[in-house]
Amino acid sequence: MQHIRNAIRNVPDFPKPGIDFKDITPLLASGSLFKEVIDAFADRHHKNNIDVVVGIEARGFIFASALAYALGAGTCLIRKPGKLPHTVHRQTYELEYGTDAVEIHLDAFQCGQRILIIDDVLATGGTVAATAQLISSHFDVEIVELNFLMELDFLNGREKLPGQPIFSLLNY
Secondary structure, three states, X not given: OHHHHHOOEEEEOOOOOOOEEEEOHHHHHOHHHHHHHHHHHHHHHOOXXXXXXXXXXXXXXXXXXXXXXXXXXXXXXXXXXXXOOOOEEEEEEEEOOEEEEEEEXXXXXXXXXXXXXXXXXXXXXXXXXXXXXXXXXXXXXEEEEEEEEEEOHHHOHHHHOOOOOEEEEEEO
């Protein structure tokens, strides 16, 4: 996995001073590395009978679509408010200074489906916690696991996800 880690570029002071941004665009630009990442997730779940892979806006869409294809599953988008064209459920969550929300279509899942949630990074955990809450409070489905390309351990995002099975390909 070191070669995958090496493909993720550190961008200091982006988007603001003090932030060391993990830029995944060099990884995505390499067909072989991107394939290796998707294959790693697919290998983990090929026997789990995943029905739908949920991608969190926006970089999660990249991984969700490719992984859903690899697993022969459907895909579902979690979006910021006002971005989905049909009737939605909404989950609001707290930020350091204010609130935000995520939405999902009312008809995103069928009863009993097995769901995998994926995003590029687990940082503070707020968005993925809201996503898991949104799904579990409105749908009778099983969330099999939360998956991330990378996890920023020092931000303690797992603390917002008690009892949730989590897998991160890389940890920082």
